Structure formats: structure tokens, C-alpha cells
Amino acid sequence: MTLGAMLSDVLTSFFKKNSTRRYPFEKLPAPNRLRGKLFWDPAKCTGCQLCIKDCPSNAIELIVLDKVSKRFVLRYHVDRCTYCGQCVVNCRFKCLNMSSTDWELASTRKEPFTVYYGKDADVDALLAKATAPGGSATNEG
Amino acid sequence: MNTVFPILALLIFPSGLFVLAGGLVYEWADRKLIAQLQNRIGPRWFQPLADFVKLLAKEEIIPDGVNPGLFIGLPIVALAAALTASLYVPMAGLAPAFSFQGDLVVTLYLLSMMTICIGLAGANTNDRFSLVGATRALTQLFSYEAPFLLALLGPAILAGTWNIGQINAYSQTHLWMIVVQPVGFVVALVGLMGKLELPPFDAPEAETEIVSGALTEYSGRGLALFRIGRDVELLAGLTLISAFYLGGLSNPIFFVLKTGVLLLVTAGLQSLFARLRIDQTVGLWWRIGALLALAQLLVLIVLKTLGVSL
Amino acid sequence: MTEMQPSPHPEKFIVPIGPQHPALKEPGHFEFTVDGEIVTGASIRLGYVHRGIEKATEGQNWVQNLYLLERICGICSHIHALAYCLGVEKLANVTVPPRAQAIRILFAELERIHSHLLWLGVSAHEAGFDTLFMYSWRDRETVMELLEKLSGNRVNYSANLLGGVKFDVDQEQSDAIRKGLDFLEERTHHYMKVITTDETFLGRTRNVGILTNAQAEALGAVGPTARASGVPRDLRVESPYAAYDQYPVKLVLDHRGDLEAKFVVRINELLESYRLIREILETLPAGDLTVRVPRRLPEGEAISRVEAPRGELFYFLKSNGSDKPERIKVRTPSICNFSTIAAVVIGQNLADVPMILAGIDPCFSCNDRAVTIRRSTAQDEAWSWEDLRRYGNEYYR
Numbered sequence: 142m143t144l145g146a147m148l149s150d151v152l153t154s155f156f157k158k159n160s161t162r163r164y165p166f167e168k169l170p171a172p173n174r175l176r177g178k179l180f181w182d183p184a185k186c187t188g189c190q191l192c193i194k195d196c197p198s199n200a201i202e203l204i205v206l207d208k209v210s211k212r213f214v215l216r217y218h219v220d221r222c223t224y225c226g227q228c229v230v231n232c233r234f235k236c237l238n239m240s241s242t243d244w245e246l247a248s249t250r251k252e253p254f255t256v257y258y259g260k261d262a263d264v265d266a267l268l269a270k271a272t273a274p275g276g277s278a279t280n281e282g
Numbered sequence: 283m284n285t286v287f288p289i290l291a292l293l294i295f296p297s298g299l300f301v302l303a304g305g306l307v308y309e310w311a312d313r314k315l316i317a318q319l320q321n322r323i324g325p326r327w328f329q330p331l332a333d334f335v336k337l338l339a340k341e342e343i344i345p346d347g348v349n350p351g352l353f354i355g356l357p358i359v360a361l362a363a364a365l366t367a368s369l370y371v372p373m374a375g376l377a378p379a380f381s382f383q384g385d386l387v388v389t390l391y392l393l394s395m396m397t398i399c400i401g402l403a404g405a406n407t408n409d410r411f412s413l414v415g416a417t418r419a420l421t422q423l424f425s426y427e428a429p430f431l432l433a434l435l436g437p438a439i440l441a442g443t444w445n446i447g448q449i450n451a452y453s454q455t456h457l458w459m460i461v462v463q464p465v466g467f468v469v470a471l472v473g474l475m476g477k478l479e480l481p482p483f484d485a486p487e488a489e490t491e492i493v494s495g496a497l498t499e500y501s502g503r504g505l506a507l508f509r510i511g512r513d514v515e516l517l518a519g520l521t522l523i524s525a526f527y528l529g530g531l532s533n534p535i536f537f538v539l540k541t542g543v544l545l546l547v548t549a550g551l552q553s554l555f556a557r558l559r560i561d562q563t564v565g566l567w568w569r570i571g572a573l574l575a576l577a578q579l580l581v582l583i584v585l586k587t588l589g590v591s592l
Numbered sequence: 593m594t595e596m597q598p599s600p601h602p603e604k605f606i607v608p609i610g611p612q613h614p615a616l617k618e619p620g621h622f623e624f625t626v627d628g629e630i631v632t633g634a635s636i637r638l639g640y641v642h643r644g645i646e647k648a649t650e651g652q653n654w655v656q657n658l659y660l661l662e663r664i665c666g667i668c669s670h671i672h673a674l675a676y677c678l679g680v681e682k683l684a685n686v687t688v689p690p691r692a693q694a695i696r697i698l699f700a701e702l703e704r705i706h707s708h709l710l711w712l713g714v715s716a717h718e719a720g721f722d723t724l725f726m727y728s729w730r731d732r733e734t735v736m737e738l739l740e741k742l743s744g745n746r747v748n749y750s751a752n753l754l755g756g757v758k759f760d761v762d763q764e765q766s767d768a769i770r771k772g773l774d775f776l777e778e779r780t781h782h783y784m785k786v787i788t789t790d791e792t793f794l795g796r797t798r799n800v801g802i803l804t805n806a807q808a809e810a811l812g813a814v815g816p817t818a819r820a821s822g823v824p825r826d827l828r829v830e831s832p833y834a835a836y837d838q839y840p841v842k843l844v845l846d847h848r849g850d851l852e853a854k855f856v857v858r859i860n861e862l863l864e865s866y867r868l869i870r871e872i873l874e875t876l877p878a879g880d881l882t883v884r885v886p887r888r889l890p891e892g893e894a895i896s897r898v899e900a901p902r903g904e905l906f907y908f909l910k911s912n913g914s915d916k917p918e919r920i921k922v923r924t925p926s927i928c929n930f931s932t933i934a935a936v937v938i939g940q941n942l943a944d945v946p947m948i949l950a951g952i953d954p955c956f957s958c959n960d961r962a963v964t965i966r967r968s969t970a971q972d973e974a975w976s977w978e979d980l981r982r983y984g985n986e987y988y989r
Contacts, residue, residue: 143789144554145554147554151550154320174742174744175744197656224745225659227658227753322726411607414942485943490718491945493614553722556795557720559796560943
């Protein structure tokens with residue numbers, strides 16, 4: 142029966158630095174496999190949409206501007222994504238990957254949470270169509 | 283001129299602003315020390331002040347079914363008692379502002395007023411948790427009060443006086459009482475932890491069992507006054523024990539050093555043990571605490587009668 | 593000011609714990625009738641965290657459900673996903689490669705370590721022993737960083753795929769795991785010493801909340817709660833799943849049934865997990881990581897039972913041949929253990945009640961399922977969202 146069985150811990154802690162990590166001044170480097178924000182490479186995409194079929198939270202949508210010439214825009218909802226990585230596994234052409242450095246995704250406005258990926262010309266064309274009167278940034282519009 | 287000194291003493295030093303600020307500093311030091319012992323960082327220096335200011339700014343909700351006069355008045359009485367008690371102890375190492383024969387007993391009763399006020403505040407409200415907390419607070423009061431008083435009586439017997447200022451002066455010139463009566467020192471320090479409801483004696487305020495004990499229904503100003511009253515009591519209690527047992531407080535530097543060391547020991551004791559149940563607390567005090575204190579007193583009385591000078 | 597009415601039973605004093613209470617990490621309502629400090633009666637009411645997950649699974653395909661079911665609970669997320677995958681693989685009649693099964697149970701054991709360390713901290717906090725709480729959670733960071741290194745996330749690892757695992761374990765990670773385990777093993781031995789010798793802690797746990805063997809058997813307790821009362825029930829030993837037949841587990845038993853026994857059982861399980869993980873890392877079989885599972889599963893029913901950190905987890909899956917499940921039923925271990933509280937807590941001190949609650953390691957989020965109560969006289973009725981809202985508004989008026 143001891144009184145104060147944690148005495149050894151308590152005494153050693155008194156003389157050494159505490160274990161609190163002083164985030165945001167000290168950040169540990171994230172491991173390679175960290176599943177951060179999703180990135181899409183439009184060059185290899187064939188528009189099979191397997192990634193979208195299996196997303197558990199409807200976080201990605203493929204907007205087809207022209208299927209024959211493979212002009213696609215991927216709309217990614219950062220706030221809906223659960224960072225599960227199923228889309229990365231499903232893609233046969235390795236178009237998708239999850240960043241291991243971009244994981245501080247908090248924001249005070251809504252705009253950063255909807256990201257459009259694609260070739261610049263395609264994205265501009267889509268947004269122009271969306272902002273035109275009566276237009277919308279979906280497949281039907 | 284005669285009226286200026288008491289007013290200054292009440293408002294600025296040694297009671298009033300000095301002891302309020304000192305209480306906040308000691309609360310921060312206590313929390314920071316415990317954090318370091320638990321291998322974490324602890325709060326920043328202005329945390330207790332920020333808590334106090336925030337609580338004062340919040341709305342005070344008076345629950346149904348309480349006596350509003352008592353509800354609002356009890357925190358004020360508790361703080362007033364703690365502030366008054368600090369008039370009689372050698373705060374900051376200087377002589378007490380007011381002293382008279384028998385002020386030891388008065389100070390001890392004033393320090394107990396806080397616990398009685400907490401008990402009454404808990405019994406006042408209709409909340410289950412408050413009632414259980416009040417019962418536990420008063421039970422704990424009955425159990426540690428006797429050994430604590432006996433432990434503080436030891437130095438008084440040696441010094442031959444009931445006046446705190448004179449006991450302080452006696453301690454400065456004689457061998458440290460912690461060497462002469464170590465058992466009394468342990469009982470007094472642990473008794474102080476019981477009075478302040480510090481872990482492991484925080485059953486009356488057990489966060490995981492009865493939310494916040496007697497103070498569950500308090501918010502805003504009432505809670506702020508109770509909390510700062512507890513800090514003032516911490517400071518006054520540490521001053522008292524270091525004045526008696528650690529060789530008296532003769533100047534501010536010694537005051538800071540000695541009370542700091544006591545605070546460190548208290549922080550260590552707080553972090554080592556699990557919370558004692560209320561029946562275990564009572565058992566501990568009445569079986570071990572009281573007996574040890576009585577034994578210590580007996581030894582002292584025998585020594586004094588035999589004329590051994592220490 | 594309202595008048596105070598005297599209560600109809602003046603000798604009954606009911607202390608409510610929950611739904612909001614610092615002792616509970618999740619909402620649940622307990623009413624304890626106390627007489628002074630001794631508890632004389634208890635009533636339990638759950639259901640505050642019902643999210644309708646079982647119904648939601650019927651609207652998503654088999655792959656999407658993997659991630660939904662993983663989020664039934666935060667600390668047992670991998671084992672839920674594992675049970676689901678085992679059930680789906682039974683329905684699809686595929687054999688998962690041995691390397692994937694081994695990696696699955698590697699994750700499962702790491703999760704068990706994580707869960708038990710978390711529980712140790714939380715129970716110590718309920719006892720007022722904040723120092724043990726802080727230290728055990730500091731050590732829990734080690735295992736969470738290992739899991740992050742392996743899978744990319746500290747909680748909800750998403751390591752399972754239908755038919756295998758997503759991630760492989762390479763040499764560097766294997767070394768990191770071994771190093772982390774060495775540190776954790778040394779700390780675990782220290783905690784074992786602390787909880788079995790510290791006088792104040794023993795005063796709160798020894799002979800408190802004794803659940804006898806007969807009571808545990810009768811009430812159907814599972815997991816470490818049952819094993820601490822001498823009931824030798826562990827699915828990894830009785831009906832090994834995944835790779836547990838190649839990596840056998842030793843059953844950890846204790847016969848005393850009090851809180852101290854529960855602590856001892858869980859810490860011994862930690863030590864057993866360390867041994868098991870080291871063995872898996874030594875002899876990880878080579879091979880593929882996944883096998884292909886078709887999108888539409890053949891019709892049928894499947895059952896999978898796994899050993900979660902809290903006890904036996906039971907999944908029932910029913911397929912009607914399409915790519916969406918017909919019915920998935922989940923029975924989590926905590927719901928079996930709650931009935932033991934009502935039996936154990938009578939005659940204990942009120943101060944011991946939070947410790948006893950924490951002793952069964954309750955996971956309220958796992959628990960809440962909708963139950964159909966069939967009355968012999970009335971028709972079956974289903975309430976819509978508006979009906980529920982109206983009922984709630986009138987109940988709380």
C-alpha cells in the first residue's frame with residue numbers, strides 16, 4: 142500500500158519541460174499518409190465517375206462540359222468531405238490524391254469550401270455560364 | 283488621522299485590494315504548479331483575473347424557491363469574512379493591522395465562515411446537487427475543524443499567547459516550529475487543504491459527482507465572490523501556517539518565499555491523490571487527524587510543564 | 593414566486609445524473625433514489641443520441657455504408673467497419689487475402705489500446721485522480737500518432753475496404769510501431785502498479801460495485817465487464833474471426849468483479865495487445881491487400897460478430913441482390929452492460945456511482961437503436977418527423 146504511487150512521475154515532471162505542444166507556434170510535420178484536402182488532375186480523367194458513385198457524403202460532382210473532348214470540371218465541397226479516401230482508391234487512372242500538407246482547412250467564410258478543379262479555360266467557362274442570367278453551374282444548366 | 287488608517291487597512295492593505303490581487307496571483311501559481319506536476323502547460327498569468335472579471339459581467343440568475351436575500355447576501359458575507367480574517371494575519375511579512383489577545387480564535391472562526399456560508403447557500407437552493415454538496419461541506423467542516431484548531435494551538439502554547447502577531451514574533455526568534463512539532467505541521471497543512479476544499483478533500487465540490495456541489499446554482503456575481511473569497515482564504519491560510527511553523531514572517535521577501543514553498547507542497551499533495559469519499563474524509567480526520575493533533579499537544583504541554591525551553 | 597409543494601414521497605430523494613452532467617461524456621439519463629449518501633434505487637433511460645443510422649444505411653450503396661457505419665462511434669470505429677466488411681465478404685462469398693486480415697487485426701488491436709488508455713484516463717477523472725488522467729492521456733497521444741502514421745487519421749482510420757485494407761505496413765512504420773509499443777508497455781506496467789497499490793485509489797475501487805459471476809451471467813454482460821467477474825467470454829478466443837486463428841489471444845480473467853478487477857482486466861488486455869501486435873509485425877504474411885468485391889451482392893443474410901474494446905459487437909446484414917442493403921442491424925456491447933448498473937449500484941455510495949458508470953465503459957453513441965414494440969391490441973404505427981416534433985413539444989410543455 143503506497144500513498145502517492147505517482148510520486149515518481151510528479152517529481153520528474155517538475156524538472157522537465159511539459160508535454161503540451163504549443164500549436165500554432167509549434168506544428169508537427171504531418172505524416173505522409175495524412176488524408177488532407179483532395180486534389181484532382183484533369184489530364185488523366187476519363188469521366189467514369191466511379192469516384193462520385195462511392196462518395197459517402199456527395200462531396201464531389203463532375204460537371205461535364207464536353208464528354209468527347211474530355212472537358213470536365215470537378216466541384217469539390219470541402220465541408221462535406223469526410224476525408225475517407227474511397228475516391229482515391231476507386232480512381233483507376235490516379236487522378237485524385239489527398240494532400241498531406243494542406244490540412245488546416247478552417248475558414249470564416251463559405252467561399253473556400255467549394256473548390257472547382259479543372260483546366261483554367263474550362264473552369265472559367267463554367268463559372269461564366271453560372272453567373273449569366275438564368276444559368277447555373279450544374280450539368281443541366 | 284485615526285480614521286484614515288483603518289480605512290486604508292480595509293480597502294488597500296493588508297485587506298482589500300492587496301489581498302484580492304494576491305489571492306488571484308496565488309490561485310494562478312497553484313494552478314500553474316499543478317499543471318507542471320501533471321506535465322502540461324497550465325493557464326496564463328491573467329487567467330484568474332479574466333475569470334473573475336468575466337463572472338462579474340455575467341447575469342446572476344436567481345433560481346425559483348430560494349430566499350433572495352440569503353442568495354445574494356451569502357457570497358458577500360463569505361468574502362467579507364475572508365477579508366476581515368486577513369486583517370489579523372501578518373500579511374506580506376509586516377505586522378498585522380489589528381491585533382488583540384485572542385485574535386487567533388477570531389481569525390479561525392472568520393476563516394470557517396466561508397464554509398458555513400457555502401453550506402447555507404447550498405441548503406438554500408432547491409437543487410439536489412446543492413443539497414448533497416451542502417451536506418458534504420458541513421460534514422467536512424465538522425471533521426477537520428477540531429484537528430486544525432488543535433494544530434494551530436501548538437505554537438500558541440509554546441509562545442504562551444493567543445495573539446497572532448506575538449506568535450509571529452516568537453517564531454522569528456526561536457527554532458522553527460516545524461522542527462519542534464512536525465506532526466502539528468502536517469495536520470495544519472492538511473487541515474488547510476480540507477478547509478479550502480482542495481483535492482483530495484474536494485468531495486463537497488466533486489465535479490464528476492454533484493456538478494458543483496453547493497455552488498451549482500450560483501452564477502455571475504455570487505459565484506465570482508465565492509471564488510475570490512476562496513482565493514483570499516488560500517492566501518490568509520498559507521500566511522498563518524507559515525507564520526506559525528516556518529519561522530515567522532519578518533519581511534516581504536520571506537513572506538513570498540515561505541508561502542511559495544508551502545504552496546508548492548500543497549500543489550504536490552493535490553496532484554498525488556485520488557478524491558476521498560466524504561465518509562473516508564470524516565474517518566481519516568476523526569481517527570487519524572484528531573488523534574495526532576491531540577498527541578502532539580500532549581507532548582507540548584508536558585514539555586512546557588517540565589520547563590524545557592525551545 | 594411559485595410555492596414549494598412537498599413531494600409525495602418525502603423520504604425519496606432522487607438525484608438525476610444526466611442528460612447533461614460532468615460525469616457523463618455523452619447524454620443518458622439516470623435517476624438514483626438516495627437515502628443520505630446510499631443509493632436505494634436506480635432507473636436508466638437512454639436514447640438521446642439516436643441518429644437513425646440503420647435507416648440511413650438503406651439509402652446508400654455498400655461502399656458508402658462502410659464509412660457511415662464507421663462513424664457510429666469514435667473510439668470503436670474500426671471494429672464497426674471490420675464487422676461490416678466481414679459480413680459483406682460473407683454475403684459476396686470472397687476470401688480476403690491473409691495479409692489484409694492481419695493488417696485489419698493490427699488496426700483493431702491498436703484501437704483497443706487507444707480505447708483502453710482513454711478509458712483509464714476517464715475513470716481516473718471520475719475518481720478525482722486528475723494526475724493519472726493527464727498522464728494516461730499523454731501516453732495515448734503515442735498510439736494516436738502511430739495510427740496517424742499508419743492510416744492518416746487519428747480517429748476514424750478508414751483502413752478497411754470491402755475486400756481488404758487500404759494501407760500497407762512498411763518497414764519504417766513497423767519500426768515506429770515497435771518503438772511506440774516499447775514506451776507504452778513500460779508506462780502500462782507503471783499504471784498497473786499505480787492502480788493496484790495507491791491507497792487513495794484503492795479506497796475508491798476495491799470492493800466497490802461488485803458484480804458477481806451469477807449476476808454477470810444472468811444479465812448478459814459482455815467484454816471486460818464480464819471478464820472481470822470471471823465469465824470467460826471473449827470472441828477472439830471462442831470464435832476467431834479475421835486472422836485471430838493464426839494469432840491466438842490469451843483470455844484475461846479476474847474473479848473479483850469489483851472496480852479494481854475491471855481496471856486490472858483492461859490493463860492486462862493492453863499488455864496482451866502489445867504482445868499480439870509485436871507477433872503480427874514479426875510474421876506478417878506476404879500477399880495482396882484487397883480482393884475484388886462485386887458492386888451488387890447476391891441475395892442472402894449474414895451475421896458477423898467481433899470483439900470490440902467494450903465487448904461483443906454483432907452485425908446482421910440482409911441483401912436483396914441490389915447494390916444497396918435491405919437491412920443492417922447493429923447490436924453494440926454497451927447496451928448489454930447497462931443492465932448491470934441497475935443491479936450493482938444498489939447499496940453503494942452516491943459518490944461511487946460515476947465510477948461504477950465509468951467501469952462498464954459506456955459508449956452511449958453506439959447504443960441508440962430504434963426498437964419496435966408490438967402491442968397486441970394496436971396496429972403497427974410509424975411516426976413521421978412532424979409527429980415526433982409535435983410529441984416532443986407537448987412532452988416538454
